[in-house]
Amino acid sequence: MAKPIQKNCTHLTASHLIKEVTDCLVDIPDHRPNHCKNGIPFGNFAKSAFAMMQMKMPSMLRFDSQREDPVQAHNLETLFDVVNGRVPSDTRMREVLDQLSPHWFQKPYKKIFSRFQRSGHLQKFEFHIGHLKNHYLLAIDGTQTFFSGKLHCDDCCVKNQGKANEAYYHQLMGGCIVHPDQKVVIPLAPEAIVRQDGCTKNDCEKSALKRFLANVKKDHPYLKLIIVLDxxxxxxxxxxxxxxxxxxxxxxxxxxxxxxxxxxxxxxxxxxxxxxxxxxxxxxxxxxxxxxxxxxxxxxxxxxxxxxxxxxxxxxxxxxxxxxxxxxxxxxxxxxxxxxxxxxRCRWHIENQTFNTLKKQDYHLEHNYGHGEQHLATNLAYLTVLAFLVDQLQQLGSPEFQKALKERTRGVRIHLWELMKGYFQTWLIKTWEGLFDAIISRTVAGIVPYDSS
Ligand SMILES: [Zn+2]
Incomplete structure (x- = not known):
């Protein structure tokens, strides 16, 4: 069992942050007929999908192939609160997540941000200019996450509508708290740019920006912001x-x-x-x-x-x-x-430290885990950015994460993800602290028995 969570802990550790996420995901109401009483607990769907993103699994099929594996089942229960380690099949996971409103996957961002504020680390992002004190820079921009000439869903934007070369794409409006002296960025809940947002790319981005800003004000009414835009x-x-x-x-x-x-x-x-x-x-x-x-x-x-x-x-x-x-x-x-x-110049933090990382550093933001007919692509994109937020905060305020990153991978995050994935798939892990301890102390598995017969 995981160690009890210390309520006033100032550290931004995986155990605290991931508990915030899973506590939110378990609130999603079960829309299945009769709630499938003897079936897989409903919360396991979203929690399993989040675990897939947090562990940087390259595909849903790869995750699914280890569904019956007792080691993965054990670790999903202890690290991600997946009840009894029961993971739905990839097909069922896509069907269920497709029908869920994306706003359920925006909710954990606010909860995690509250922990970040309480931790005291938000102060590192204070920006002072002239008479404006204690303000925060919020860099915002849109990015494309999907493009196809065939696959499409209710959320897809359409290019060349009605023509032979009609194509479909998804874009995300993302915003991060940034600071000139900080490498880390703190993403707020992203907003999908959807078909209903307008006819042109410009219209779409501006409609999504309006929703994004309205949500920021609702979630963070007292945050003093300077909006940084293209x-x-x-x-x-x-x-x-x-x-x-x-x-x-x-x-x-x-x-x-x-x-x-x-x-x-x-x-x-x-x-x-x-x-x-x-x-x-x-x-x-x-x-x-x-x-x-x-x-x-x-x-x-x-x-x-x-x-x-x-x-x-x-x-x-x-x-x-x-x-x-x-x-x-x-x-x-x-x-x-x-x-x-x-x-x-901090506007570049949304391009370089955020979108580029999400696309090229094993977060697979542009990867098609499954498109669905309604919201699957949007929901999976929100979960991907959520995993990035958890990692960014660990880098900022988790001593065990910082030590593992520095001592085992010389600051190369993608190598740390590989180490974590290796332990996750082969060792029975009771706690996040135990996982980082094993990585830092270079605990190695036993020798594989060799049989020459
Ligand atoms: Zn779509």
Whole structure:
């Protein structure tokens, strides 16, 4: 049996975090006729699917092939609270999960975030700029998770509708709490971009963003946020929506989309109303050039909406120039521009540390575990990001996870997943602490008996 959970523990360990998840998943109401009284407990469906993601199983079939294996059954019960280790077949698991509303798989995110707040580790993400203290950067973007010319479901977005080359795809709107000095990111509950969201890719992403932001406000009403977005969202309606929630924003501005804004800045520049600043890093010699001004009309069609504009050029040691522009409602002064630039560049954390990791570091976000007809693909994607959240928090605040990562795999997470999977499939494990102890102390299995006959 697992060790009793310490209520006020400040550590973000696997045993605590996974218990938060499984406690949520067991609340999903059983929709089966007569609740299949003698069948597999209903909670086992979602908990088994989550275990598959947490253990980085490459396919549902691979997971299913070990369904009768007593070692896996034992470990699913002790580590993931799968009652009696009874796992449904891959076909039955797909059928049941397909019918469940995705909101059940968003719920654990809020519970885990509450533990994260109580742990005190959220303070590491505090971002201070000018008069704004104790704010948090929330970087948001959409990413594609599935594409097919054949398979589709009720949630699928459609490309080339009605044409011979009609195709289907899924996208996810993801958002993470990020910080310039933190490698770890903290994903909030993602939001699927679905067919009903609009006709164009733009419409779809913006509709999903509205739902995403509404859910963030509902789940975290007191969190003081600065929303960090790509240039696609640099428009009046998105800015007004963000401000209606009492938040601030830093959004990329691009030449192609914001010609009149750039013209307005150039005009102010001629009038001597634009400030400039050049800084050189005394250690690296890298040069940073800033140009900034406040209170500029966002565009000609929307002269009411005024924004502050920061242009930034970095010249690296090779002499190559890298240019960025952002719009923001945060007042720009010589004291705030550096923090603003660092906050704006955190947008890459959603691309690099989040989506790339989810697609290339054994989380298999783009892998088709099964598509279903209603919500299966969406539900499995939410569970995949949930496993990523659990791992990110362990990396931030679990001493045993940190030690295993450092001492056994030199910080390479994908190698740690392989070690964990190996133990999970071959050893009877009673607790998460025991699993990490075995990994850290390099416990090895006995010698395989050799029979020459
Ligand atoms: Zn679909």
């Amino acid at each position: 240039g696609l969202y640099a428009d009046g309606p998105t800015i007004r929506l963000i401000k209606s929630y009492g938040w601030h924003y830093i959004i990329i501005a691009k030449d192609g989309n914001h010609g009149s804004l750039i013209e307005a800045v150039d005009e102010l520049d001629k009038q001597g109303k634009v400030a400039r600043c050049l800084k050189t890093d005394p250690v690296t010699g890298i040069k940073y050039w800033y140009r900034f001004t406040n209170d500029v009309p966002l565009n000609k069609s929307n002269p009411v909406e005024h924004v502050n504009v920061l242009d930034f050029v970095e010249t690296d040691k090779k002499g190559d120039r890298h240019t960025w522009s952002w719009i923001t409602d945060i007042p720009l002064t010589e004291k705030t521009i550096e923090a603003l630039m660092k906050g704006g």
